[in-house]
Amino acid sequence: MNELPAIVTQAPYAAFLLEPSGRIADCNAAAAALFGMAPAELCGRQFVTLLDPFSIAKAQTMLAQTIHNGGVQHWELVHRRGGAAPLLLGYTTWPIRDADGAITGIVALGLDLGPTVALTAQLAETNQRLESALKQLERAHADLKAAQTQLVQSEKMRSLGQLVAGVAHEINTPLGYVANNLAFLAERLPALRTAPTDELSWRDVADAIHESQIGIERIAAIVRALRAFARPDEAQLVPADVNEGLASTVRMVRAVSGPRIVIREEYSDVPPLLCHPGELNQVFLNLLMNAVHACRGAGTVTVQTASDGNAITVTISDTGIGMEAATIARLGEPFFTTWPDGGGTGLGLAISREIVTRHGGHLHFQSEPGRGTTVKVALPLQRGDP
Template identity: 45%
Template sequence: MSHAEHQRAAQLLRDLEQANSQLLQSEKLASIGQLAAGVAHEINNPIGYVFSNLKTLADYVRDLLEIIDASDRVTSLEELQALKQRLDYGYIRDDVRALISESEEGIERVKSIITALKDFSHIDEEDFVAADLHRGLETTLSLVNNELKYKAEVIKEYGELPPVECLPSQINQVALNLLTNAVQAIDGRGRIVIRTGCDTERAWFEIEDTGHGIPAEHRERLFEPFFTTKPVGEGTGLGLALSSSIVQKHGGRIEMASEPGRGSRFRVWLPIHQPHDSAPEPDPR
């Protein structure tokens, strides 16, 4: 091969790497959009009833202020008591407590979602850190709860795990992709089991579903970019490619087992400790 041909081949390789990076970035943005829609729905529900409660509380405060102001002008206690009875003071007194308690619960739910979103993203993450994989799984579950709750019962079978050196936001992205695939594989309602465990050098987590499974002829191509078994318009075929890229850059691997008609199981193996001279690769997303 001539020098010019070497140069053309090197340039082609660089172009392909850039195109791959752009495609993975597109998949990342698509999953963020899907995640944002789910988070918006989860937040909208508690915000909705807190807003409704505030409107009711405003009416109660108006009535309570009328009772207080009346105490300065009534000529008898009986007249004040009649006003309290007309405004149903006893009911207001009890319902105010319930409305405040319910509203506090709603705000706490919103706070927990926001905390989970922050834990999920780790926007400023640059270095490998010793992370709690269980916390990452829980925050990811919290964010996809809107999709999960209508489709599957979630069963957690967590083992004992040490902290795992990783880029938590990227591992959360892998968990998000696998959970989303598990939900989409289930027709009607099913079950998703999340398990964790470890040996002396590696930790793992796996997601198993009771979905339609993966035909044998598709299994060798699952992690290829653009390969998807979903209908046109419902999948880019980049989710598992992205997940595989992230796990490989952590020095790990993904195992898959599936039986058509009975479900699939994806297990992610990660080294507990990264080599001391390792540095994070550029974000594959």
């Protein structure tokens, strides 16, 4: 047999019929077109004469394996084409036998791998561009996270600045009677040296020392609350007592809320929450300050905590002026504020909502004009990474 099978002749792939010696006995039109020759020009030539020198030994091995093993699959050979670019074909071969089983020829069906190689290169280039874009996105995300952290800290410092006057007054009161008691002790000590058995004077001294200790503890508690609020959070989440964070924040807000604002604290037993406690304290401060502001100088703010085993809910309600539905719909928009001009940046609730969302929770507002506002902060006890 010295002709290709008819079904192979019509194939869109390059097909050669090779003699066992490697001479080309026949080829189809697709093969001739790839090499820019007529089929008659290819027939009679040794197959290896079409190959790049580095592929000749591989082609000879391909023919030998076809004869001994019954064929090969996906063998890649590089062909020379005169002045044209080299041609890479992937070959599948099988032997043709006569009636006695002797091999009379080898069919070599070659698939042009040029488009595949080009596509692979294009995909590699695209992948490289995507990796570069991903790295840029990662850098941008890191920059955004850094800016976000800075924004939260800046807003925290702004809120802290609003509290300074009230906190100073809160510290000044116990500091005043500590100073008065020290002056009293300094005055009484000389008399006690001359009358060491005067029990009444010693009782007065003990009372003064006790009052001073209470005052010092009040000052220390305020300082601890300030430090806990102002300290930046660590990168890692830590277990924290939500009640403790609320209590320290309420202490600072109470110092600036005025005598006619009553802040009621109703804490339930809640489990520790894995969180960034400083960030949550920032949320509580923003919500508490808004509640006090809504009371317009007189009213009640109630702080409650509860847990159902799946989440901790912090509820802050006030008896203030309330809000319309249109206002509630805009809460959390950057730079939108219900405070008078110059009273707020419009970032407090936007930052609070973002912090709560990153903790896997959500904020819910319920309000009517003249009927006060209730805000619920739901914080899941178990969640995925933020």
